[in-house]
Amino acid sequence: MNEKKVVGEKAVEYVKDGMVVGLGTGSTAFYFITKLGELVQQGLSIKGVPTSKQTEKLASELGIPLVSFNEIEQIDLAVDGADEVDPELNLIKGGGGALLREKIIAKASKTFIVIADSHKNVDTLGFFPLPIEVVPYGFKMTMKHIRDLGSTTKLRQHQGNPFLTDNGNYIVDTSFQKIRQPKELEKNLNLIPGVVDSGLFVEMADAAITIIDKKLVTQVRK
Numbered sequence: 001m002n003e004k005k006v007v008g009e010k011a012v013e014y015v016k017d018g019m020v021v022g023l024g025t026g027s028t029a030f031y032f033i034t035k036l037g038e039l040v041q042q043g044l045s046i047k048g049v050p051t052s053k054q055t056e057k058l059a060s061e062l063g064i065p066l067v068s069f070n071e072i073e074q075i076d077l078a079v080d081g082a083d084e085v086d087p088e089l090n091l092i093k094g095g096g097g098a099l100l101r102e103k104i105i106a107k108a109s110k111t112f113i114v115i116a117d118s119h120k121n122v123d124t125l126g127f128f129p130l131p132i133e134v135v136p137y138g139f140k141m142t143m144k145h146i147r148d149l150g151s152t153t154k155l156r157q158h159q160g161n162p163f164l165t166d167n168g169n170y171i172v173d174t175s176f177q178k179i180r181q182p183k184e185l186e187k188n189l190n191l192i193p194g195v196v197d198s199g200l201f202v203e204m205a206d207a208a209i210t211i212i213d214k215k216l217v218t219q220v221r222k
């Protein structure tokens, strides 16, 4: 079973005519967006708000009408992948470096659905290196402050240079492991000058569409 395809395509059932839809980033969101593109070709009328330049390109190629984020008051539904999902539906995101726009769009959405294959489900967040977006200015000092919170830090690279996000920032990959209090860690990280945001999405997802014991499951956050 192509789990990413199954969960991505299932999420399309939540899209209704006339909605403004946040379009996630990554290999799972790809299947959601591709299916949505098919429905748009068949007459579904929606407007998409992409969470990255990569998704903007994909959605444009598929003929999904896009709207500028600053032109709208609210997003009806956002659908996005994740790197880890815990039983409370807290997430680690940002494996592809898109965490900031993804978080801004998830926060602006009436409903935020995460789509995740079975490998993303964990008891405790933190095995996947938590990505943190930092401004380039003074990044070495920012990394030191992150380490002071109990992690190692690694500046993400791309073709021999620091990886640049769509916002012109850097990504620091960390190793907090067993993040038992994600809300507290998120707050502490955001108190560091130079940190733009982290890939911790705490109490944001309303539902998760995932695979458990080879079965498609929709979990709703309590």
Ligand SMILES: O=C[C@H](O)[C@H](O)[C@H](O)COP(=O)(O)O
Pocket (backbone or CB within 6 Å): 024, 025, 026, 027, 028, 029, 080, 081, 082, 083, 093, 094, 095, 096, 097, 098, 099, 102
């Ligand atoms: O920055 C990337 C995003 O947060 C992705 O949604 C996340 O990394 C999951 O990606 P994938 O669906 O490719 O595993």
